[in-house]
């Protein structure tokens with residue numbers, strides 16, 4: 001099975017506090033540590049496990065700049081065979097639909113049975129996978145938390161409210177967006193990264209993909225992020241202050257008063 | 263002016279809380295426009311829900327078809343493309359169904375998609391101004407969208423106050439005949455119910471809830487010690503279940519359990535809406551988090567800025583001494 005997994009480079013919220021820059025038009029990006037969007041690691045792990053079982057290969061693709069190459073290498077260190085960097089100055093400022101259009105063009109250049117995305121990006125809108133499926137006119141399922149290959153079809157589970165799971169049989173090709181928890185993504189060590197450090201990663205721009213750049217970039221974007229801000233905070237919680245001992249004393253009083261101790 | 267629609271979620275005839283929240287959102291964005299409810303389903307449930315919605319909405323479109331005896335977004339998308347006017351605005355709840363349906367629907371309708379909208383600053387010509395959040399609510403953004411070709415808008419559940427004015431008075435229009443072919447290549451098989459766990463946290467009066475701030479599996483024990491000293495049960499946020507450190511039945515949130523304790527102690531939990539969506543009944547919320555800007559402090563009654571790995575053992579000791 002030929003699988004394409006879309007991966008996005010995002011600021012790592014475990015490593016940084018997200019703050020707004022002085023102009024208020026972006027987050028402070030100078031000292032940010034970036035990583036692969038959390039959901040995408042699950043998608044890549046799932047693709048590798050499927051290929052381990054039924055054969056084929058895994059390609060990881062990202063729309064980004066030169067710096068995005070590192071996320072492709074990380075996913076290749078996990079075990080994806082091929083990387084694909086979709087990059088072009090004309091892609092700058094693309095909205096979700098633009099990103100989906102670029103990825104869709106890459107899908108059409110290949111011969112994929114299955115396309116996986118993350119359910120959402122940390123800084124995103126949970127949109128790219130569903131848009132790609134509609135553009136490709138193939139079935140879609142979001143928030144997928146099990147995949148089983150069964151004679152040319154997939155049996156999948158979708159997470160729904162209350163921890164229940166809707167089971168479906170899906171024809172291929174299809175697009176699935178992967179929810180966290182579907183598997184346990186493998187650990188990538190320094191040695192794994194080194195192994196793929198010199199692998200050539202092909203780059204493709206608008207003309208390689210056969211798309212009109214003016215249809216996907218900033219000028220075409222109908223959805224525009226204007227700025228970042230921190231909303232006026234309400235009263236919020238009563239913050240307990242003092243030494244640890246004093247704080248604990250106050251907290252215990254609250255627990256007693258509110259029925260928190262039995 | 264585009265036609266405005268709201269998609270009504272219901273479960274076997276029971277209308278979801280979001281039904282009147284969407285009405286409130288629609289009225290905030292388009293103050294004077296009539297709003298039409300769309301009710302899809304199969305059999306008597308549809309009529310019941312559609313009739314109920316006439317009180318609040320200016321019109322109700324019902325679609326009664328066996329394909330919608332369970333919520334199937336693939337089939338619903340095909341039907342909606344056939345019945346909706348091309349440049350309309352459709353509002354849906356940003357939850358498991360809307361996340362499945364909406365991005366693709368916006369492509370098929372050639373309109374824009376706005377996801378997980380938490381507020382609106384209204385319409386300026388064809389530019390719709392909304393507010394979204396990124397990075398689990400750590401920052402907000404103003405987003406402007408050109409809606410001259412229409413829009414599909416997923417609205418975050420629980421943020422708009424439901425519109426209870428019952429100022430609708432609309433009629434039910436049966437659109438079942440107009441939906442066209444709704445056959446799909448994704449066939450529904452069954453719904454697997456969540457497994458019950460060792461404890462039923464939905465019945466717990468006091469919960470010690472553990473989030474990603476616990477950092478390592480070995481530290482979970484420490485949280486159980488505190489819970490034992492308090493006489494509480496242990497629940498958790500989703501990343502703890504994803505990592506398989508605790509069983510799924512202990513997960514609080516929209517894709518986990520809905521709990522109604524008297525006291526909810528959130529330890530190293532940031533306060534995402536999917537997590538807090540499972541905390542009901544207005545409990546006394548205590549948040550302990552090392553980041554003073556964590557959104558959870560906006561929802562909690564009492565907060566402590568601390569490293570839980572240092573603070574919790576001391577708290578446990580003190581409670582044991584009582």
Ligand SMILES: Cc1cc2nc3c(=O)[nH]c(=O)nc-3n(C[C@H](O)[C@H](O)[C@H](O)COP(=O)(O)OP(=O)(O)OC[C@H]3O[C@@H](n4cnc5c(N)ncnc54)[C@H](O)[C@@H]3O)c2cc1C
Nearest residue numbers: 006007063095096117118120121124125126127128224225
């Ligand atoms: C400074 C800055 C300004 C921006 N301004 C705007 C703006 O004004 N308007 C706007 O709409 N967008 C803007 N973006 C882009 C925006 O952040 C998203 O990259 C874009 O909208 C893609 O969708 P998403 O992030 O919502 O992804 P989601 O739909 O949330 O992501 C779901 C999945 O889609 C896949 N995916 C998403 N993005 C990519 C990618 N780049 N490459 C490969 N796979 C991907 C991944 O598998 C991911 O898990 C800006 C970005 C930056 C850095």
Ligand SMILES: Cc1cc2nc3c(=O)[nH]c(=O)nc-3n(C[C@H](O)[C@H](O)[C@H](O)COP(=O)(O)OP(=O)(O)OC[C@H]3O[C@@H](n4cnc5c(N)ncnc54)[C@H](O)[C@@H]3O)c2cc1C
Nearest residue numbers: 473474475499500515516517518530532537552553569570
């Ligand atoms: C469709 C969908 C459904 C979902 N359903 C659910 C659901 O049912 N339940 C759920 O919980 N989530 C759910 N999520 C995930 C949700 O969006 C959040 O990602 C999740 O709730 C975050 O969990 P968290 O607060 O534990 O982790 P984070 O958001 O990573 O927060 C960790 C917090 O711990 C703090 N911290 C770190 N270390 C320490 C320390 N040593 N001491 C004190 N504080 C510390 C940090 O400051 C941070 O605030 C869902 C997501 C999707 C897309």
